[in-house]
Amino acid sequence: MRFNKNKGKNVMKKYMGIFGLFFMICCGCTSTHAADDAAQKYQDKALEMIRVSVSMRTAKGFGNVPELATYIADEFKSAGFDQKDIHLLPMGDTAALVIRYRGDGSSGKKPILLSAHMDVVDALPKDWERDPFTLIEENGYYYGRGVNDNKFGIAVLAATMMRLKSEGFVPNRDIILALTGDEETRMITTRSLVTEYRHLIDAEFALIPDGGGGHLDENGKAVSFSVDSAEKTYATFEMTARNSGGHSSRPKRDNAIADLSAALNKVFRYEFPVRTNELTLSYFEQTAPLVGGTVGDAMKRFAENPQDKDAVSILRSIPVYVGSLGTTCVPTMLRAGHAENALPQSATATINCRVFPGLGVDETLARLKKIVANDAIEWKGLGSPLESDASPVRKDVFEAISRGVHASYPDLPIIPHMASGASDALHFRAVGIPSYTFSGIFIKDSDKFSHGLNERIPTDTLPVAMKMWRSILMELAS
Ligand SMILES: [Zn+2]
Known part of the structure; x- marks a missing residue:
């Protein structure tokens, strides 16, 4: 499908070469074309980031999270983010990474926090059908440890922020990306972000692509989109x-x-x-x-x-x-x-x-x-269990999510939900930052293998997620 689309695009480019002027004057489609190119460029960037991050075995005990954090920090630097807004925070054998996308402050509102985790549950290569630490595209799926939980989320958020930056988008409030390094195990990085580094991540609310998201039925039809607003x-x-x-x-x-x-x-x-x-x-x-x-x-x-x-x-x-x-x-x-x-x-x-x-x-x-x-x-x-209250169903957040989802799936029901799993959101909620967990991934229940063997996501969910996050961030920060 991607191949055909690119082929179509190449034909279009040739056509544009001959009749470019005509198109510019009569059809006004150059801006659409440029937008398509940007969408493709940053979708490719997201895929490249998924590929590189899957190749790093960021499971507990391997000490590879700092390497992934450094890679992501460098990507943001290359994308024009100021060094002073990139905070790599080593913590023992893992690390957290905080990146601030500066806004003009014109809304007078506190920042929006985006958060995802860089670590994964380990995968034993001998048990997998394919190497878990190589991103493999096969039969309409991306396979690899972390593609669902949670490296897709990181890549899509990062590439979306880079795209907005390249387009000159100035948010009316800061957007903060906080990546944690041990969500699957001790959550020490998350705990220190909400205590020691609170000044770096303090926000009005948090959006977290690590759960919830689009549900496909067994025929691949989208049936609902859930937003986790509380957790057990x-x-x-x-x-x-x-x-x-x-x-x-x-x-x-x-x-x-x-x-x-x-x-x-x-x-x-x-x-x-x-x-x-x-x-x-x-x-x-x-x-x-x-x-x-x-x-x-x-x-x-x-x-x-x-x-x-x-x-x-x-x-x-x-x-x-x-x-x-x-x-x-x-x-x-x-x-x-x-x-x-x-x-x-x-x-x-x-x-x-x-x-x-x-x-x-x-x-x-x-x-x-x-x-x-x-x-x-x-x-x-x-351990020390942490209890948290449900976050309110905020109108601004749910409207933005609805529009972001409806850009690809008009009228899809958006359903607030309580998660049974535990996530970083718990720590944000516990210090008074309402948190909403939803991934841009649309997937069948039968395709979900997070933490298990042969973790995979459908390839066609990538453009949907990119479109969704761009729309949500632009709406909530302008
Ligand atoms: Zn996760």
Whole structure:
């Protein structure tokens, strides 16, 4: 498709050579032509940035994030951004990068913050069908670790800012791009951006291309566009069963692995009470007619009556919706025993929870302890979970997003949503910067392989995303 388009363009160029003057005078199409050229040029730039960034294995432990940050900083320098507006902030083996696109301040408004993350979840080349660290274009898809999460987002934002700069666009407020370096793991870079470097990133609101976005049905038709305006709290607990152990030839009635298994089973079977908020109810109400069938009907009934047991059970059986119905906790890791021929002295399971806003992390732990009902099990919370409120559905932001999306997909429903995953947005929200997460990627659910094998995105989503972000930034900053 791209080939044909370019071929068409070459023919057009030849034609323009012969009849250029005629076109300039009579058709006024030179400006459209120049705009097409600019669109193609910066789309190519975005693709080049995706290619280079995918080639850098920015997973935890490889120490490659600073190299990627340096590359992006250099690209901005080459695009004419002032050195004093480019802040590369090394933090341990990773880094953050903040770039300020200076406006004239005429709106009197605080800046717009754009944020994405440079790190990726690691990918093991031997498990992939293609090299995860080489961008490969095949059958209408780009393959590579990070193409979806989140290097596409970085490249599209960067190329869009470069294009606006090249066109002489002066925003009426500053636009800040803040790239973090450990979103997938510790989020230390994000934490220090909102504390130590708050002056560099302070903004009225944040737009984050790391979630949400366009949904295609299995026939490739766009059905909706979601904007994550809240997220659940990420909280991890460890539960441990201990035992005095002994020789495996002399088993006892009690056993650390068996005790832990019994506790795990209870946790796994437990369903937290159904919870709702304005965002989840409106999400199900708006999504119901788009989904249709039994599931759409369940959504409609749930939105009308969250106590509808049948609707709850249908929605809870679908992994993509279960998180919108309440808190979820699931066992994710296990370690136990120390020798093949010894009774285990300890057995530990990791339980990862996504806590519904308002329930509280402490209350969740108390609930788990109650369910397990075994005082001999030890509990420990990992990390420091951060809770955040939902961001308001801002009219200016949602109107700009609508127009940006509708430029490619007229009338597509724009749906505010609560994310079940955790992202950098959490930290921005927690310090009072309302945050909206939506990617310019239009993709089928069945094509989503973020964090997994063979991560890919459709190639034709790139021009759509470029057009969308340009429109959104121009509307919100002029
Ligand atoms: Zn991500």
